[in-house]
Amino acid sequence: xxxxxxxxxxxxxxxxxxxxxxxxxxxxxxxxxxxxxxxxxxxxxxxxxxxxxxxxxxxxxxxxxxxxxxxxxxxxxxxxxxxxxxxxxxxxxxxxxxxxxxxxxxxxxxxxxxxxxxxxxxxxxxxxxxxxxxxxxxxxxxxxxxxxxxxxxxxxxxxxxxxxxxxxxxxxxxxxxxxxxxxxxxxxxxxxxxxxxxxxxxxxxxxxxxxxxxxxxxxxxxxxxxxxxxxxxxxxxxxxxxxxxxxxxxxxxxxxxxxxxxxxxxxxxxxxxxxxxxxxxxxxxxxxxxxxxxxxxxxxxxxxxxxxxxxxxxxxxxxxxxxxxxxxxxxxxx
Numbered sequence: 001x002x003x004x005x006x007x008x009x010x011x012x013x014x015x016x017x018x019x020x021x022x023x024x025x026x027x028x029x030x031x032x033x034x035x036x037x038x039x040x041x042x043x044x045x046x047x048x049x050x051x052x053x054x055x056x057x058x059x060x061x062x063x064x065x066x067x068x069x070x071x072x073x074x075x076x077x078x079x080x081x082x083x084x085x086x087x088x089x090x091x092x093x094x095x096x097x098x099x100x101x102x103x104x105x106x107x108x109x110x111x112x113x114x115x116x117x118x119x120x121x122x123x124x125x126x127x128x129x130x131x132x133x134x135x136x137x138x139x140x141x142x143x144x145x146x147x148x149x150x151x152x153x154x155x156x157x158x159x160x161x162x163x164x165x166x167x168x169x170x171x172x173x174x175x176x177x178x179x180x181x182x183x184x185x186x187x188x189x190x191x192x193x194x195x196x197x198x199x200x201x202x203x204x205x206x207x208x209x210x211x212x213x214x215x216x217x218x219x220x221x222x223x224x225x226x227x228x229x230x231x232x233x234x235x236x237x238x239x240x241x242x243x244x245x246x247x248x249x250x251x252x253x254x255x256x257x258x259x260x261x262x263x264x265x266x267x268x269x270x271x272x273x274x275x276x277x278x279x280x281x282x283x284x285x286x287x288x289x290x291x292x293x294x295x296x297x298x299x300x301x302x303x304x305x306x307x308x309x310x311x312x313x314x315x316x317x318x319x320x321x322x323x324x325x326x327x328x329x330x331x332x333x334x
Contacts, residue, residue, distance in 0.1 A: 020044070021062040022053060034061065047127075047187075078256075082192075087285045088126045088177075091195045094255040099206055102256045103218045107156055108189035110208045111148050112215060113178070113248060115141035121209035121249030122146070122178065123258065125285075127188040129180040132281060133248030134263050135171050138178070142166070142295060146180050149216060156216060159183070168284070168291040173233070174263050174276060175284045176248075177291075191250060193278050194257035199226040199236060207240045207262055207275075209249030217246075221271070228274065235274040236260045242273035251275040 022030040022044055030051065032044040042053045042061075078095040085091075097105075113122045113133050120137030124130070131146065138144055144164040149156040161180045168177040182188055206220040221240030228237040240251065242265045250258040260275030284291065 019064065021064075023059045023062065024053075025057050025059050079192075087282070087288075088130050089193045089195075089282065089285055090125075090190060091257075092192045094192060094257055096254045097256065099218070099220060102206070102252065103208065106189065106191060106208060106250075106252070106256055107216055108149055108151055109191040110216065110249060111146045112210045112213075113137050114145045114147065116143055117141055119210065119213055119245055120247040121245065121262070123191050123250040124188060125190060125193070127182070127190055129182045129188070130167070131178040131180065132261060133176050133178060134261065135169050135174045135176045136263070137248045138166065138169075138176050139171075144178065146178070147215070148186070150186065158215065166293040166295070168288040169293050170284050170291045173280050173284055175261065175281060177285070177288060192257050193282065194253055194255070194259050195278065195282060197253060197255075197257060197259065199223055199253075199259055199277070201226055204254050205236075205238055205240055205251055205259060207242065207246060207249055207251050209242075209246035209262065211241070211243035211245040213245055221273075224271070227277075230274065233280070234277065235263075236277055238273050238275060239271040240273055242275075 019031040020034045022032070022034075022042065024030065030044055030046075030053065032046045032051065034042060035045050035050065036043040037055075040055055042055055042058055044051045044053060078097060080093040080095075082090060082092040109124050111122045111124065111131060113120045113131070115138055117140070118137070120133055122131040122133035122137075125132055144166070146161045146164050147158050148161060149158055151157075161183075164178055164180045166176065167179050169175070201223055203223045204220070205223055206218060208216060208218050211217050219241040221238050223236060223238055225237035227234040229235075236251065236259060238251065240262075242262045246262045247264070249262050251260040251262050253259050258278055258281075260277050261281060262273070262275045265273040
């Protein structure tokens with residue numbers, strides 16, 4: 001007898017051991033998460049795609065035993081109520097976990113971004129290969145490569161991907177959206193954004209990045225100031241070590257959610273480091289069409305040229321009139 005079930009929550013796309021079992025009339029079986037059921041079709045999330053199965057081909061559906069969760073704990077058993085948006089990012093109710101567990105679980109979601117002029121970090125926000133990094137990491141560059149890290153037999157193995165495109169840039173926010181084509185055999189690890197989380201001074205945070213090319217370096221600290229004003233924007237000030245090469249990498253909270261994008265620090269100062277708050281990133285993604293990169297347009301991404309300097313160093317005429325109390329319409333020789 002077929003069971004009619006709509007899943008109450010969606011598990012992470014990297015795969016969970018506990019999944020709905022859809023038994024087919026033909027004798028086959030599909031494992032995934034049931035997203036929706038209509039009068040004629042069952043929609044099953046396979047993690048990398050959504051499969052539409054005609055109900056006429058479904059024999060029955062078996063839900064996993066909730067008591068098996070502890071027996072079959074996976075790297076994603078901390079994920080609850082995952083929400084995927086049309087703006088390329090996802091959120092979820094993640095459970096707090098020890099730092100070493102986060103580092104092991106999230107290591108494949110952080111990448112190294114390399115250009116002929118230098119290197120930085122980035123993090124994967126979508127299974128189709130979308131990556132967030134800093135604009136200054138790829139500024140004036142078009143030849144971009146990404147190193148991803150696969151976990152094999154408990155160890156991370158580096159793999160270079162050369163076909164990387166610039167999708168959108170915002171120099172003012174110092175953000176860039178890149179895209180690479182994931183290898184067919186790669187199970188993408190996607191990080192979650194802390195869209196609705198509050199940030200308070202004293203919160204524990206950590207970063208994963210590639211300082212000076214030292215791949216997958218983990219550093220830990222606290223939030224020193226949640227809204228430090230700099231250059232017309234507000235930043236998260238943190239004691240977490242941020243060095244050249246960390247730029248563009250994620251700053252995580254204790255749940256393993258991205259609070260911000262690490263982008264700068266004071267040179268020769270200890271514990272003064274900054275990250276771009278995640279709400280700027282979400283706004284950038286929601287309006288990515290406005291920031292779309294066009295390789296044929298030198299001003300793409302609103303990279304405005306500097307205003308020309310005045311050739312005459314003396315004060316402009318309107319300032320002279322103000323200084324001499326001249327009336328409107330009266331001429332003053334420059």
